[in-house]
Amino acid sequence: MADTTSAGTAERAFGFRPLYQQVRESLVRRLIDGSWQPGQLIPSEMELAREIGVSQGTIRKALNAMTAENLLVRRQGHGTYVAAPExxxxxxxxxxxxxxxxxxxxxxxxxxxxxxxxxxxxxxxxxxxxxxxxxxxxxxxxxxxxxxxxxxxxxxxxxxxxxxxxxxxxxxxxxxxxxxxxxxxxxxxxxxxxxxxxxxxxxxxxxxxxxxxxxxxxxxxxxxxxxxxxxxxxxxxxxxxxxxxxxx
Amino acid sequence: MADTTSAGTAERAFGFRPLYQQVRESLVRRLIDGSWQPGQLIPSEMELAREIGVSQGTIRKALNAMTAENLLVRRQGHGTYVAAPExxxxxxxxxxxxxxxxxxxxxxxxxxxxxxxxxxxxxxxxxxxxxxxxxxxxxxxxxxxxxxxxxxxxxxxxxxxxxxxxxxxxxxxxxxxxxxxxxxxxxxxxxxxxxxxxxxxxxxxxxxxxxxxxxxxxxxxxxxxxxxxxxxxxxxxxxxxxxxxxxx
DNA sequence: CAGTGGTCTAGACCACACA
DNA sequence: GTGTGGTCTAGACCACTGA
Incomplete structure (x- = not known):
């Protein structure tokens, strides 16, 4: 993922895909494969940014998109949780x-x-x-x-x-x-x-x-x-x- | 509007309201009072930012919110249009x-x-x-x-x-x-x-x-x-x- | 080509929750 | 107080459009 930050060129040749969407997909995969369970607190924006190698703003855009899809729930002062079927x-x-x-x-x-x-x-x-x-x-x-x-x-x-x-x-x-x-x-x-x-x-x-x-x-x-x-x-x-x- | 940029204090005393929401409301008012007509091209982000006295990013957040509500249509390379009942x-x-x-x-x-x-x-x-x-x-x-x-x-x-x-x-x-x-x-x-x-x-x-x-x-x-x-x-x-x- | 919206980054500060 | 997400800014570069 970090590769595409400075050199989007290779990516572009195979069809441009915004970074935050790639991040979103990789995070959705964690939901699909169960590494993040419903109700669980996921790492903070800063931690994810460090781990994935993109800026906090890009992580935020991915997380907000997932929140809009009802996949995550964000609570100011708390953190971000995997949406549970409550x-x-x-x-x-x-x-x-x-x-x-x-x-x-x-x-x-x-x-x-x-x-x-x-x-x-x-x-x-x-x-x-x-x-x-x-x-x-x-x-x-x-x-x-x-x-x-x-x-x-x-x-x-x-x-x-x-x-x-x-x-x-x-x-x-x-x-x-x-x-x-x-x-x-x-x-x-x-x-x-x-x-x-x-x-x-x-x-x-x-x-x-x-x-x-x-x-x-x-x-x-x-x-x-x-x-x-x-x-x-x-x-x-x-x-x-x-x-x-x-x-x- | 520019007042609240550096000094949100007065605003806060009467209940905090994000700047981009205030911008959104002032733009919606232009739709309501008809100063912006359906189908019309509205000013670019940069122009609105200068006019209203906030950053381009704040304008963008307001415009994107309105786009999500089907009030505006944005086209890369073109501009932003008031949604028309097509x-x-x-x-x-x-x-x-x-x-x-x-x-x-x-x-x-x-x-x-x-x-x-x-x-x-x-x-x-x-x-x-x-x-x-x-x-x-x-x-x-x-x-x-x-x-x-x-x-x-x-x-x-x-x-x-x-x-x-x-x-x-x-x-x-x-x-x-x-x-x-x-x-x-x-x-x-x-x-x-x-x-x-x-x-x-x-x-x-x-x-x-x-x-x-x-x-x-x-x-x-x-x-x-x-x-x-x-x-x-x-x-x-x-x-x-x-x-x-x-x-x- | 110039101008638009779209993406990405970096950093500051605010509101909120909890210990 | 500390750490979280939320807001706001500023600036760089990319992708798309039409002249």
């Missing part, structure tokens, strides 16, 4: 269903089933798996303020989550589970929303009449390297809640 | 309904009606208007790839849009209209999504059976000062399209 952060970043009147609340969950299955064609294509790969499939119900609002199914590539069947319990916040148990960090996700009607199973789960309009949310969640690692299909009752989307 | 930008920033198979497309629109009305209780509360204020109410249908997909109603505070009735035509991209005709710039918006069923009017408009599940999107759009200036309720067919939400 309830409150997950709540704001990934959970968009909000009661119509009232604040954002973390839902509670009840597991219905959990099994190993052959991936359907849809699962395989959305998770970029070979046909007939194994997936773990979890069905659960989620409640907001005591009422069941969401019936959802999670599909996980079995290869990325070995020993899933040995879990005694599947917690509410699965992203923390993925992180702590398999070192899988969710970085971003895309959701596709459609309106559909409750089938009889949905109706039984959600406590509504069949054919009630429900919001179907199809989420694909990606790890830090950009690989899809979770497919989640949520069927949501939106009679007393809504999906919140902010356009900036 | 089709492509609006398409990505504010229009989230995407055909299931295929690229994002800007919809076409057909106006059904346009009239001045008393604000309903809901309109008044969401637009922060006094009860019984006047609003313009526009009904229109929007098509994606030739098929009607959205039936929507727009409500605008009459006070903010004087002479609306004199318009010969209401264009597809109304945010450009607001900007060009009334100097109203939309900075951000929030959308609340619910699943509901098509009533007979929806069914007639959207060419579907009554009771078809549809996605109801309630948008409140805000100007640069954070005042609500548009209420938009869109009823969307999502049989061959979906609402795209990206979680980062």
């Amino acid at each position: 309830e409150s952060r997950i709540l704001f970043q990934f959970f968009r269903l909000v009661p119509d009147s009232g604040e954002r609340v973390f839902p509670t969950s009840r597991i219905l089933s959990s099994s190993r299955e052959r991936a359907t064609r849809d699962e395989a294509s959305m998770l970029k798996l070979a046909p007939n790969s194994s997936v773990w499939r979890i069905e659960r119900l989620r409640s907001l303020e005591g009422d069941v609002m969401i019936a959802e199914s999670l599909s996980l590539p079995a290869r990325r989550f070995p020993g899933f069947e040995k879990l005694e319990e599947i917690p509410n916040n699965v992203y923390r589970l993925y992180s702590e148990r398999w070192g899988v960090t969710i970085g971003k996700a895309t959701e596709k929303l459609k309106a559909t009607s409750a089938d009889t199973a949905d109706a039984a789960h959600l406590g509504c009449k069949p054919a009630t309009p429900i919001l179907k949310v199809t989420r694909i969640a990606f790890d830090l390297e950009g690989n899809p690692v979770e497919l989640r299909i949520s069927r949501c009752l939106t009679e007393r809640s809504h999906y919140l989307s902010e356009l900036r | 089709e492509s930008r609006i398409l990505f920033q504010f229009f989230r309904l995407v055909p299931d198979s295929g690229e994002r497309v800007f919809p076409t629109s057909r106006i059904l009606s346009s009239s001045r009305e008393r604000a309903t209780r809901d309109e008044a509360s969401m637009l922060k208007l006094a009860p019984n204020s006047s609003v313009w109410r526009i009904e229109r249908l929007r098509s994606l790839e030739g098929d009607v997909m959205i039936a929507e109603s727009l409500s605008l505070p009459a006070r903010r849009f004087p002479g609306f009735e004199k318009l010969e035509e209401i264009p597809n991209n109304v945010y450009r209209l607001y900007s060009e005709r009334w100097g109203v710039t939309i900075g951000k918006a929030t959308e609340k999504l619910k699943a509901t069923s098509a009533d007979t009017a929806d069914a007639a408009h959207l060419g579907c059976k009554p009771a078809t599940p549809i996605l109801k999107v309630t948008r409140i759009a805000f100007d640069l000062e954070g005042n609500p200036v548009e209420l938009r309720i869109s009823r969307c067919l999502t049989e061959r399209s979906h609402y795209l939400s990206e979680l980062r």
Whole structure:
């Protein structure tokens, strides 16, 4: 890295890449390979600058970029920490269903089933798996303020989550589970929303009449390297809640 | 502004505020009061630094913050421009309904009606208007790839849009209209999504059976000062399209 | 070529947290 | 007090654009 400081020439021949982006990538790699664990305090700007051989300002630019991506958390007077999948952060970043009147609340969950299955064609294509790969499939119900609002199914590539069947319990916040148990960090996700009607199973789960309009949310969640690692299909009752989307 | 450079003391007594944020605010004010028009080239960093009496680096930080908010567009070798409500930008920033198979497309629109009305209780509360204020109410249908997909109603505070009735035509991209005709710039918006069923009017408009599940999107759009200036309720067919939400 | 924004550095000082 | 991140400055050089 220090080489490119004074002599960017070699670098330039293969396509220019700002130093701070190279630094960013090398730091992201430490997150990916687990040398920096969620919640951990990382070295100060000055230490990183010395270690990597660039100025403090360049380190800062890389760290600020990672903070903007929710990979790090910086606290003045404290230091810089690896972002951890805490309830409150997950709540704001990934959970968009909000009661119509009232604040954002973390839902509670009840597991219905959990099994190993052959991936359907849809699962395989959305998770970029070979046909007939194994997936773990979890069905659960989620409640907001005591009422069941969401019936959802999670599909996980079995290869990325070995020993899933040995879990005694599947917690509410699965992203923390993925992180702590398999070192899988969710970085971003895309959701596709459609309106559909409750089938009889949905109706039984959600406590509504069949054919009630429900919001179907199809989420694909990606790890830090950009690989899809979770497919989640949520069927949501939106009679007393809504999906919140902010356009900036 | 130059005062606070060496002597932040007075400022500090009334609550510390970073210089670059003060600069940002003073530049945003130029957008609000119209001294900088959409599409216009603004002075270079060096010129602004001299004019305001801070360093180029501080100007840069303010300009980059505004760029991140989609208020400015910066082009290396060119200069810095005030962001304009261009089709492509609006398409990505504010229009989230995407055909299931295929690229994002800007919809076409057909106006059904346009009239001045008393604000309903809901309109008044969401637009922060006094009860019984006047609003313009526009009904229109929007098509994606030739098929009607959205039936929507727009409500605008009459006070903010004087002479609306004199318009010969209401264009597809109304945010450009607001900007060009009334100097109203939309900075951000929030959308609340619910699943509901098509009533007979929806069914007639959207060419579907009554009771078809549809996605109801309630948008409140805000100007640069954070005042609500548009209420938009869109009823969307999502049989061959979906609402795209990206979680980062 | 001149002028713009983009990167990188170096150093000073400020605000904040904790021991 | 000491050390952290946050702000601000100043200046050098690079990459891109259009004349």
